[in-house]
Amino acid sequence: MPLRADARRLRRWGARAPRRHEEDPRHHRVPAAHRGARAAARWGRRVPDRLPPPRGARRHPAAHRPVARALARRARRPARAARRGPPHRARHPRDGRDRRAGRAAALGPQGQAREGRAHGGAVLRAAYFKEHGGADKILYGDYPDPAPAVGEVVVRVRACALNHVDMLLLDGRFPPPEGLPHVNGCEVTGTVETLGAAVQGLARGQRVIVFPGFSCGTCEYCLRGERTVCVRYGYLGAHKDGGYAELVKAPASNVLPLPEAIGFEAGAALPLAFLTSWHALVARAELRPGQTVLVQAAGSGVGSAAIQIARLMGARVIATVGADDKVEFAKALGAERVVNYRREDFVEAAKTWTNKRGVDVVIEHIGGETLEKSVYALTRLGTLVTIGSHDTHWGRLDLRHVYGKNLRIVGTNLGSIGELRTILDGVAQGTLKPVIDRSFPLSNARAAVQYVLDRKNKGKVLLVS
Template identity: 40%
Template sequence: MRDVPAPVRRAGEVLLRVHAAALNRVDLYMRDSGSGITHSLPQTLGVEAAGVVVEADADSGLVPGQKAVIYSNAFCGQCRYCLAGDQPLCLRAHIMGEHRDGGFAEYVAMPARCVLPLPDHVDLAEAGALLAAYLTAWRMLFGKRALRPGETVLVAGVGGGVAVACLQLAVHAGARVLVTSSSDQKLARAQALGASGAINYRREKVAKRVMEMTGGEGVDMVIDSSGAASWDDSLRSLRRGGRLVTCGATTGSNPPADLQRIFIRQLEVYGSTGGSVEECRQLIALFASGAVRPVIDRRFALDDIRSAFDALSDGSQFGKLVVTMT
């Protein structure tokens, strides 16, 4: 923790007074090394932020005092991907908390196109946990080959922010959701949120149990953000023609590819991260309607952020860890 000058808003930017910002695995990575991500120290971390507009250009559509949430990808708006509306693939992206100062502060400045208004009635602590895990989950479920009502999805390692978000959004979409965890308590909480089947991977063989639960067919989709530790079970849990979507590799990034299984069973493997501005707007509309609310495990004051990082590191949480600035 340190005192620094408030950010100076440039033309085309919005100055936001931050109310809340959730922690994400990338924050741990940036704290510990940030290797491979171009950044200059000192840098404020935090890839999420929700709060109240302090300053904005008159033509921005935003006014002081308005609640807003930040889309963390400061995309260029000019490359082929931005012009196609696929901002997560921007060639010149500068992500808040990775390449530029982030949301673990009282104030943050971002381009106006990255600051999205919120209705007055929403909870800013929940909004501060919305646009990393839940936007990532939205794109994973509905981005490439969308999950459909009546399909079955396996969410590996439920408890983390993305996995819990996938559970909630898949249930809302009318899918059947199976979950895995090493914690019976997390499995029970997942079932309370609508999971129809739960597997403790410490005691049960995941793929075998999935086949039992699906009448020997397998699931339509697997959501896997773990990587090496769960990859084999994830592939073996899929039905013929099923798809696996991955957004992380917390247990290792180089599992056996099992190419024979992939081509013989005609499986699809998708990589996914973040979401587009349009997907973000759709998610915000769902959140504002009250249909889906982020699950917050614990809240921390900004000056206790080290404890929040420790809690994220030990993996004991179910849902999001949120830092509040007020």
């Protein structure tokens, strides 16, 4: 093309190319009938109709039309009525309906309405937290009611025990998988409030205890009977909202009858602490009569349970505590030797107590330096069972002691429903006794959490309602 002709073409269209935020009129050609004869003559030929006939006024002014003209036409445009579709179809978002209405069902209260609520929604009172931190982050107020699905049960909580996992969830070291807000509480007893469809063997008002572990029942580990290592394993109060509330929901298969001989508060001390200690000593360590056991943190729920279970199995017990006022407490449970680890080396104490032999089993749930030193306290062919990490998730091991003395380092996190039934029988018969330090009302959950964080408890701390 000659240079002069090309220059005339540039002057006709304008030498400046459209900027990124502008629309190029050449890319939006419209029929000549809409542009007028003068524009058609300038093009020199009829432009084919590339766009469908317009349906009403455009939402935005076309790029080739002056803005003032477009605004004037928009001002003269009559208001259109909201379009309505068939009743079986969802309306268009611009039909005048409140856009938040579609989210109301998902965010609103669940379950049936209860009396005494002015807004008609079903809510309960719960102690929950919306952000991570200390006990001051615990709030007490309204919370959505749990609605039972098929095969689920809603339990009215009568007692719920506090556990260290609650503190990990609260401070963020173990963030709740479902996000915030969250309701803690793994160990629950109460009465059946509502039964979901297809639930059999339970009745409304029946006294029950909730097994806190959830499993899929279909993975390879569940089929082998090892449900505690299920690939989708979870805890009540950790992976789902728990018992710091008036009501809690659980699968019907996790809800067991609570014997009449066991009170609600005593029963709430069993599902996690007692069950974990039982599984650690009986199933994992395979404790035998005459063996020696070192129990760390005897003042905790797990520690106080482990002393009793070890004594029930015929073993001898040495225990550690963090305060002098807990020494007699541990001895009353059956410990022969109690060490205040703040003033005395428990490794040397264990060696002296066993005539330099070392203990056969260590129950450890502290982590860090306590885990490392616990290995030194073991005898040859000894077993260390770790069931928690109260201080830190990390710990060092001197591997020379592990392979040199053929030690076993075993982990466990709960037990089975069958083992929980065995524990219930033992408590009902009086051979095992849950240790309860004190109870707080649900409305004072913040004080209960602070009491546990300060390590003042000797045994279990409960919330009751």
